[in-house]
Amino acid sequence: MKIGYARTSTLDQTAGLEAQRRELQAAGCEKVFEEQVSSVDHTKREKLAQALDYVRDGDTLTVAKLDRLARSTAHLLDLVETLETKGAALHVLDLNLDTSTSTGRLMLTVLGGIAQFEREIMLERQREGIAKAKAEGKYKGRKPTAQAKADDMRRLSAEGRTRKQIAEMLGVSERSVYRVFSAA
Structure with a gap:
């Protein structure tokens, strides 16, 4: 078959x-x-x-x-x-x-x-390109989404939500929620 x-x-x-x-x-x-x-x-x-x-x-x-x-x-x-x-x-x-x-x-x-x-060579070239762009100030990476939601995280925490609930509600990882609270 x-x-x-x-x-x-x-x-x-x-x-x-x-x-x-x-x-x-x-x-x-x-x-x-x-x-x-x-x-x-x-x-x-x-x-x-x-x-x-x-x-x-x-x-x-x-x-x-x-x-x-x-x-x-x-x-x-x-x-x-x-x-x-x-x-x-x-x-x-x-x-x-x-x-x-x-x-x-x-x-x-x-x-x-x-x-x-071929895949390893492609990834190596990609890393080199990113490093060059960073050195020239052209590469900023993606915008941190969890940090942008820090105020919402604090509000939900004040309402008594758990870290896991906050992560699910805001569509971020639980690790990101912990990171925001540990930085505060």
Whole structure:
């Protein structure tokens, strides 16, 4: 059985999710797991976990693109190992890569390493650009949202609200609420 997995990083990437869904269905996937969540913290990818749990001996987990599945080579190889333990394989459509063959497993490892390298280089350039912009006084970062709500936090606290309630009501983290009160 072919099982599909589709993912986009944000909720506003609906076109990307729809495109992946079409590709997976065209490839013959009988069941598709979809989610809109960042891959940075892969522990929160519930649909991926469900797909891996659903896969059985002889099945193939299919993704449209490799970057939809994993951000690091280590995570990618862990996923492939999980699939192999269950007697399943991975198929990446845009690369026509299939881990049921030794060549496919080799290519997956090489391409996964290259993808991770590219991401690390991009992040390094981003950090360098931010540092340069800061040095030139052009980069201020985002405006601190919790500090802007400090007066509301104090008012709600005076009304007897807990730190957790204040955070939920104002749409900030509980840690931010504590930070505002500790600075006062």
